[in-house]
Amino acid sequence: MGFTKYPESVTAPAGDEVAFECSVEVPCERLTWRWKPEHEDSWRDVEGTSDSDSLSTKLVVDVKEDTPNSLYQCVAWYGAISVVSIPARLAIAKLDLSRNIAEKRVIAAPLHNTVVLHCKEPLSEPPAVLNWWKEDGKTKKQLDTPHGVLVLHNVSTADSGVYGCTATNELSVQTIDLPERTYLKVQHEGNGQERFLETEDYVGTKDSEGTLTVSVKIDGALRLWCGAVGTPPPRVTWTRDGLQVSNRDALFVQPFTVRDEGIYSCSANGIRRSWKVVALFPPYWEGTADNVNASEGGSARVTCGLPYGQPTPTVHWLLNAELMRNGKGIKTNDTDLYIEHVEKRHAGIVQCVACNALACAFDAAMLTVVPVQISDQWSSSGGVEAEGFYVYYRAVSSAGAYEKVSAGGGARALRLDHLAPDTAYELKVQAYTAQAPSDFSAILDAKTHKSLVPTVSSSTEGVGGVGGAGGAGGAERAPAALVTAGGARGVAAILLILLVTLLLCRRAKRPTSQYYSGGEAGVEMSFLHNNNTGSSEETPHSRKNGPTRQYV
Structure with a gap:
């Protein structure tokens, strides 16, 4: 259930039309779109996609003056479960002098x-x-500044004057004079007085520790100018992590890689300025999310490995495309999602999504909810063929009416939905023919087990053996597990199974039944719990065995 194409981020000016495209590997019931303003939490459905089928979809967005910077993603639906694509960012081309x-x-x-x-x-x-x-005079003389930095060599008094900058957005075709003005005075000075002409806020940004920092995208260019002056002009030396790399006024590194990170320092006649240079790169996950089997009523932990990226990515968790927030019974961090009390609604696809300013990356795992099960068998002596059976049940703690379900005369098993774990129930059975129903059986008391949680492997190896091998060490006939898997037919319902073996009832003038409380015909109670991963359902593999992660 992976994606073969993600929507791609784009920057566009007002008046343009932008198209996002998305496609999946496995045909789904439907593909939809949703969006949200960049700095909001809640997603909103997009109405009226221009083109969509079970494998691909296309969304066309008209960019207007008031369109905010936004995120768009497609949602693939497989019955009641869903998976979302990496979001694409729509940025509006404009200049902001705020x-x-x-x-x-x-x-x-x-x-x-x-x-x-x-x-x-x-x-x-x-x-x-x-x-x-x-x-x-009254005009502005444009200067040759290919990197946006003014460099004047061997200055003289003729270079004194008022300088300023213009900023141009090439997509929106805006050109604006910046409000800052620089008054340069070139003068004769005595020997010494080495100093840096500009303050640090003009040559970099300071991180949370007050360190002057420069960030460079992978494959981009690092450009640093020393900016030291004195009389006579000082000799400049550049070092990286203490090792000399250059003696020029400027230092260029292109293309920039992670190996080029470090502390770069410019020294000039006893003065020094240093920059911490970091490489910017999109997020990725180290390790693979493993599918998890969890018992209803128990706990579950989904682990996605470790997220990496620069800037440090923010991690959020999705279950069937819905954001999982920290709260009662739900705990999340950068590596784990923990559900304290698993319910049927938690079955589906869990996605861990890591995002920074450059892109997003996700991994995914299937969370399977295994139901608690109870088995009840009873029999009676032979007689006239029954035309059907009624099964009545209610919680022992309830004083209300019994719930009633029916089965045909040929039935030998009946499924009851929504039994609660660790709960005592009363059950009774009644056979009927066209003439009349039989007497009730003796009331049977049974209690469902507390849920047990299978061991979840946090191994980074391929999927397999999570929670134990199917059928190993179990009963001869393992109870069926609920596996939530994608497909056009949706998600299998979560059922708790009550096995009621019904035999024929004896009839005299009116049909009657004989029930026994002991001996070979007595009631036999057994409680079954499925704690393995065996299933005939096809479960998607984790992303480790699938295609390479893609980034926007």
Whole structure:
């Protein structure tokens, strides 16, 4: 029940039309779409998909001025269970100057040095292209700044003046002057006075520990400028984790990989500035989620391995496409989902989803709920063929009326739904013909067992043997387990089985039945509990044996 195609993230300007596509390996009953604004929790159904069948679906979205940045995902339904795709992000192309302020900074630089100046980047989807300009009378002279950084070599007094930046969003075709202004004064200075021209907030960001940090996407480019000045111009040395790597004013690393992470430092005549450089990469799961068998009324733990990614991903858990929140009886963390009291409704597909700013990745497991079972057998002496049977039952703690179910005369077994675990019941049987019903059997008392929980393996090996091998060490005929599996026919109902072996009843003038409380014809009670994984149902394998995880 995997996906062969996920919707892909896209950035688009207002007025555009965006298409998301999704397809699955196994035909499903239906494919639907849902969406939510990026910073909200609740998903909303999307009405009117433009194209959909049992294997693929396509959604067309009109991007408007008020369309928020949003997430979209498709949902594949297999009866009562469902699985969701990796979400695709729709980002609206626009510039946002909300974090830029009309700041004026004055920078004095000594003659003959290399001056490096940075703009404060605005918020933009996609990242804005930055260009510098210099006031030239009443006009602005555009400068050649290919990386958005102004670099002036061997400066003289002619380089003094007012500088500023423009930001361009190439998708929305917006170009805006940033409000910051830089007043550069190039002057003669005495010997020494080595310093960095710009403050740290212009050359990086500080993490929670106050460390100057630069983040670079895998296969992107790391570009650092030292920015140290003095008289005479200082000699620059670059090191990574203490090892010298360059003696130029600027340091470029491209393409950037995880191996290039480290502490990069620029030293110049006794002054030093350091950056912690980290690689950004989408999330992935180390390890594989194993399918889990859990007994109704017991507990269950689904483990998905360890999530990795940079920035550190946020993990959330889904059961049949619904978010599982921490609360009464439900506990989640980055690696485990724990259900304290398993119910029938918990059967289905569990997904662990890890997301960061770059993408999302998920793994999935099947949670099978095994019902508690009770067996009751009774018999009577032979006689006239019964045309049918009534079975009455109620909880011992109830003073209400009996529940009544019927079976045909040829029936030798009857299924009763929704018996509670660890609960005592009263049962009685009555045969009938066209003339009249028989007397009731003696009331039988039986109590369902407390649920037992099979051992769940957290091994990263392939699926198999979770909760024990089918049939090993069990009864000659193992009770049927409820396996929730995908398919067009949906999910098998969760049944508790009452076996009532009914024999013929004796009739005189009116039909009567003889029931015995002892001897060979007495009531035989047995309680059966299924704690193995054997099943004739086909259960999907975990993602370890399936296709490689895909990222948006």
